[in-house]
Amino acid sequence: MIDVEANLKTVADSLPEDVKLVAVSKFHPDEYIEAAYAAGQRLFGESREQELQKKAAVLPKDIRWHFIGHLQTNKVKYIAPYISMIEAVDSMKLLREINRQGEKCGRIINCLLELHIAEEATKTGLRLDDCRALLADGEWRSLKNVRLCGLMMMASNVDDEQQIGSEFDTAWHFFDEVKAAYFADDNAFCERSWGMSHDYRIAIRHGATIVRVGTAIFGPRVY
Numbered sequence: 254m255i256d257v258e259a260n261l262k263t264v265a266d267s268l269p270e271d272v273k274l275v276a277v278s279k280f281h282p283d284e285y286i287e288a289a290y291a292a293g294q295r296l297f298g299e300s301r302e303q304e305l306q307k308k309a310a311v312l313p314k315d316i317r318w319h320f321i322g323h324l325q326t327n328k329v330k331y332i333a334p335y336i337s338m339i340e341a342v343d344s345m346k347l348l349r350e351i352n353r354q355g356e357k358c359g360r361i362i363n364c365l366l367e368l369h370i371a372e373e374a375t376k377t378g379l380r381l382d383d384c385r386a387l388l389a390d391g392e393w394r395s396l397k398n399v400r401l402c403g404l405m406m407m408a409s410n411v412d413d414e415q416q417i418g419s420e421f422d423t424a425w426h427f428f429d430e431v432k433a434a435y436f437a438d439d440n441a442f443c444e445r446s447w448g449m450s451h452d453y454r455i456a457i458r459h460g461a462t463i464v465r466v467g468t469a470i471f472g473p474r475v476y
């Protein structure tokens with residue numbers, strides 16, 4: 254078995270104190286999560302609703318789960334009762350459903366808006382102009398069971414560190430823009446979730462407050 258504890262320590266030690274580490278455990282067995290948990294990790298990320306359900310049912314209750322994948326609206330109800338944050342919200346329709354399910358279980362659900370900045374056509378998320386339009390429309394203000402906590406994005410999957418850094422900067426500037434326009438008095442809107450195994454070191458130099466690291470902790474995923 255891969256040395257989860259040593260890998261976790263290496264990653265955690267390289268982060269500034271105020272950057273949160275989401276250990277991305279998707280596709281990895283419960284034992285890997287338990288090993289990270291035993292080493293003190295409490296924040297984990299999953300990207301498939303059914304897999305998360307199974308894990309959340311049997312693993313320690315003080316784990317905070319972030320949903321980091323694309324979430325279908327018809328799946329929101331299953332995770333609404335316990336999810337700590339839904340990171341990849343990319344439509345008003347999804348936000349409305351999260352609000353509806355949050356209301357049903359008496360929770361205010363933390364959400365990040367996912368930006369699409371990378372060049373790849375396959376990446377999900379809101380284009381900057383679409384995100385501007387969503388916020389300008391203002392309907393989100395009426396969603397009392399949703400708390401917008403910031404932005405999330407994935408950089409292009411390239412080796413060019415400069416390109417990656419400049420994509421993070423684009424997201425960071427955009428964060429400052431919407432923070433000033435809509436969330437200046439809202440302390441909850443403070444998170445910038447970017448950086449994965451291959452680029453989290455770059456991300457922390459470019460404004461990340463949350464990094465989502467899987468492979469560097471748990472090894473390669475077996476799909």
Ligand SMILES: *Cc1c(COP(=O)(O)O)cnc(C)c1O
Pocket residue numbers: 277279300321322407448449450451465466467468469
């Ligand atoms: C899988 C995944 C990660 C982690 O990727 P690694 O390269 O294994 O660190 C981070 N963010 C999202 C959205 C993911 O889907």
